[in-house]
Structures are given as C-alpha cells and as structure tokens.
Ligand SMILES: Cc1cc2nc3c(=O)[nH]c(=O)nc-3n(C[C@H](O)[C@H](O)[C@H](O)COP(=O)(O)O)c2cc1C
C-alpha cells in the first residue's frame with residue numbers, strides 16, 4: 001500500500017535495475033548534501049495556530065502566468081524512459097491531470113513536443129502548465145533553436161540550470177559503470193536540427209565558461225519568464241535581479257552537483273531576504289511530506305519542487321504512480337494546513353517554524 005511518497009521509493013527499488021536505481025537515488029561524492037536536504041526539513045518544527053481554520057483550504061497558486069492546483073511542482077528530471085517505457089509521456093499526463101506544473105528536462109527521453117502533446121491530450125479542457133529546463137549550450141544557435149522549440153511546444157517559462165559548469169560526480173554511477181543511456185534511449189531534445197548525421201543526437205555540453213552574459217543573451221532572445229535554478233549564494237541572487245531574471249529555483253540539484261553545500265531549506269531565509277520580495281523564490285531538494293511544503297512556504301518559498309518522488313512514482317506504477325505521489329503530497333499539504341490553523345497558503349508565515357534544538361531531531 002502506498003501511504004506516503006517513501007513507499008514508492010521502496011517499490012521502485014525492487015522494480016528497477018540497481019544501476020538505474022542508484023542513478024536516481026544517488027548524490028555527488030559523499031552524498032553529504034543529499035542527506036542534508038531531508039535532514040534540513042527534519043530539524044525544523046512547526047508551531048501551529050489554533051481556532052482560526054477554515055472548512056476548505058485554498059491550495060492553488062499562480063506562478064509566472066501558470067495556474068496550478070498546488071504549490072508543488074515537478075522539478076526537471078532526466079531520462080524517464082530509463083525507469084518506465086512510457087517515460088515523460090506518462091509523467092506529463094499525470095502532472096496535467098493533477099493540475100501541477102511540470103518542468104520538462106532538456107535531457108528528457110521524449111521530445112518536448114511529444115511531452116506537451118501528451119499533457120494537452122490528458123486535459124483537453126484546459127492548458128496544461130509546462131515549463132522547460134535548459135542547460136545553456138555554448139552553441140548559441142542551437143540553444144536559440146531549442147528555446148524556440150520549447151516555446152512553440154507550449155512551455156511558458158524557462159528554468160535555466162546554472163549549477164552545472166561541469167557534471168557532478170556520482171561515485172555510485174562510477175562504481176556501476178553507468179556512463180551512457182542504454183541502446184534505444186536518447187535525449188530527444190538534442191537531435192540535430194541542421195547538419196550532423198541525419199537523426200543524430202548531440203551530447204549536452206556542461207561548460208564552465210558560461211557567464212552572466214549568457215543570461216543577458218537569453219534575456220534578449222526570449223520573452224518567456226526566466227528562472228535560474230541552482231543559485232545558492234545570496235550575492236548571486238542579487239546579481240540575478242540585476243540581470244532581469246524573473247525568479248529563482250533554490251536548488252542544489254538534489255545533492256548531485258557540488259557536495260557539501262547546505263541544504264536548500266537552510267539557505268531559504270537568506271535567499272528570500274536577498275531578493276527582498278522582488279522576484280519569487282521557489283525551492284527543491286528533500287521535499288517528501290506535506291509538512292516540508294508548509295515549512296518551505298512559511299519561510300518564504302513561493303512553491304516547492306519534487307524530483308526523486310516523481311521518478312519513484314513513475315518507476316513503481318507508471319502514470320498512476322506519479323498521480324498518486326502528487327495526490328499524496330496534496331492531501332498531506334491540505335491536512336497540514338488544517339492542523340496549523342491555516343485557511344490558505346497566505347496564512348503561512350515564518351513564525352510557524354521553529355528550529356529544533358540541537359540533538360533533538
Ligand atoms: C534522476 C534525476 C535527474 C535529474 N535531472 C535533472 C535535469 O535534467 N536538469 C536539472 O536541472 N536538474 C535535474 N535533477 C535535479 C532536480 O531537478 C531537482 O533539483 C532535485 O531532484 C530535487 O531534489 P529531490 O530529488 O530531493 O526532490 C535531477 C535529479 C534527479 C534525481
């Protein structure tokens with residue numbers, strides 16, 4: 001029985017090839033940050049208000065023009081067909097049905113046009129909420145063409161991942177010899193549009209030479225809202241404001257890039273303070289419970305993302321699994337709001353969160 005999102009991980013573990021399980025579960029190097037993300041939430045306590053609730057709670061949000069049924073979105077995760085044959089198609093249908101925003105990974109194993117078509121087909125009466133995650137490529141012509149593809153497919157915001165000047169090193173992947181996608185699976189958004197072998201697919205380039213000038217370049221080449229994913233230093237948050245960025249997704253890539261960075265929830269108050277309410281700050285990393293969502297929102301996040309829980313849902317039970325994961329998070333969020341005496345997300349304020357005294361959890 002799936003009572004919470006952790007139950008999905010257990011089933012996924014038994015269903016998946018251990019090499020692919022490790023790819024998803026793992027983090028960089030000693031996995032210090034991977035563990036810190038969940039521990040960061042566990043170290044925080046909730047201090048509820050009483051006698052001020054409401055029969056029905058409002059969970060819906062509007063973010064960068066996208067309406068969503070809850071402030072929990074699907075963070076971009078690569079290679080969904082590694083864990084389920086329907087891959088991103090199943091994920092997109094589940095996200096659309098749940099009314100949740102899905103950030104399609106640039107490294108998806110289904111082309112963004114097909115992902116968008118699957119989402120639209122799942123909810124014919126409304127526009128599904130899709131954003132696109134981008135690794136800026138040094139080949140700007142290719143980057144521009146990809147941004148155009150994502151925009152024409154119906155993605156309404158760009159989430160630019162900036163924490164990957166080089167790829168993080170997972171020792172699990174190294175030990176397992178996992179270096180490439182298996183035969184038949186490719187990053188379908190990386191197909192050559194012009195030149196190259198017909199039908200060939202490029203490698204994603206992680207470039208340490210990317211700079212704020214590239215962000216400026218992107219700003220000039222798209223009218224979509226731009227969010228930066230992976231800004232961790234408050235000075236970079238202030239720079240993002242100066243470069244016309246529309247939002248931040250505070251993320252340490254689920255502990256998969258630089259190990260030993262702080263948990264995202266520990267950094268949240270400082271980052272919210274740095275942007276001073278001028279742009280929304282979203283957060284991902286270690287969100288596993290409705291209580292985690294409430295803690296992050298109370299500390300100033302506009303929404304949170306989940307990465308692994310969605311992949312576990314997909315691996316365990318395909319589209320139905322992802323739907324159930326999203327449903328569980330929504331139910332837990334609603335239940336937590338009720339127990340905190342919050343009638344809506346607006347009632348979540350920093351005074352509801354306390355740091356658990358050291359050594360007590
Ligand atoms: C299997 C896997 C693949 C990921 N692929 C991407 C990706 O393609 N682009 C990206 O920006 N982040 C990627 N991430 C990071 C997630 O977007 C997100 O930051 C992280 O998973 C959040 O932490 P959580 O898994 O604890 O929820 C990936 C994470 C996982 C676990």
Ligand SMILES: CCCCCCC(=O)C(=O)O
Nearest residue numbers: 078107167203204253256
């Ligand atoms: C060179 C391929 C890059 C895929 C990126 C996937 C990712 O971000 C991850 O954390 O895994």
